[in-house]
Amino acid sequence: MSKVLVISSSIRTGKKSNRVALYFENFLKGRAHDVELVDLEALDFPLFKERLRNLSSPPQSLVDFAAKIVAADGIVLVTPEYNGGYPASLKNAIDVLYEEWHRKPIAISTVSAGPFAGTQVITSLQFSLWKIRAWTVPAMFPIPNIEKSYDENGVPSDKEATDKRAAAFIDELTWCMDAKMKMTSPVK
Ligand SMILES: Cc1cc2nc3c(=O)[nH]c(=O)nc-3n(C[C@H](O)[C@H](O)[C@H](O)COP(=O)(O)O)c2cc1C
Structure with missing residues (x-):
């Protein structure tokens, strides 16, 4: 069973993109993946000052986050768009790690x-x-x-079409996770 981390990037008060993260948490469970939803708002990282490996007393939430990234076979990264870019909360989470991200299917x-x-x-x-x-x-x-596409529990307004699209999306992630596992498992 592959381990998939779903990251909800928005930390905005009244955020809505987390609905899509909730949807993927449920969708992936339904497809027999070992799933964990990580909400960057709940982790409440300080603004980046140095990479984790250079911090003398990192917050436990950051240490735990790094371990989750390492342990994950793949990641579904859900992000809103703010002024044509991705949110500072996500940039913060990317920059604070390094090796942990290497070759991680996202x-x-x-x-x-x-x-x-x-x-x-x-x-x-x-x-x-x-x-x-x-x-x-x-x-x-x-x-x-987003307001019309998903309710606050992550249920899509057009479930059938959304599930079909999600299946194709997750199939691509699964292919990459499988390929990586083949490359990294010891030769028998
Ligand atoms: C600071 C800010 C900038 C935004 N910029 C864009 C944008 O460039 N393009 C866009 O389509 N929507 C933009 N929006 C609207 C967001 O798509 C909408 O608020 C969405 O719900 C954001 O995700 P969130 O609720 O999870 O934070 C912006 C919203 C905020 C708060």
Whole structure:
């Protein structure tokens, strides 16, 4: 059973993109993955001053977060779009780690309140993840009109179509997770 971390990036008061993270938590459980939802708001990291490995007394939440990234076979990263980019909370979480991200399969879901589904985030987020040597999965899960698309429990308004799209998205992540496992398991 593969271990998938779902990261909800928004720490905004009254945030809505976490609905998509909740959806993926449930969707992945339904497909027999070992799933954990990580909400960056709950972790409440301080603003970046140094990488974790250079901090003399890092907060326990940061140490735990790093361990979760290392242990995960893959990640579903849910991010809103703020002024054409991804939120500072996510940049903070990316920059504070380093080796932990290397070759980690990451599938990105972008979210916005309007019709463009947060897709302007993709270029800058993929670039940052590429720079840190993560493995971004070449599939997208863009969500427009979040208020109407999902309720606060993460239930999509059009469940059938959403599940179909999610299946294709997660299949790509699964392929990358499987490929990585084959490359890293000891030769028998
Ligand atoms: C600071 C800020 C900037 C935003 N910039 C954009 C934007 O560039 N494009 C867009 O489609 N929506 C933008 N929005 C609207 C967000 O897509 C919407 O608020 C969404 O719910 C944000 O996710 P969140 O609720 O999880 O924080 C912005 C919202 C905020 C608060």
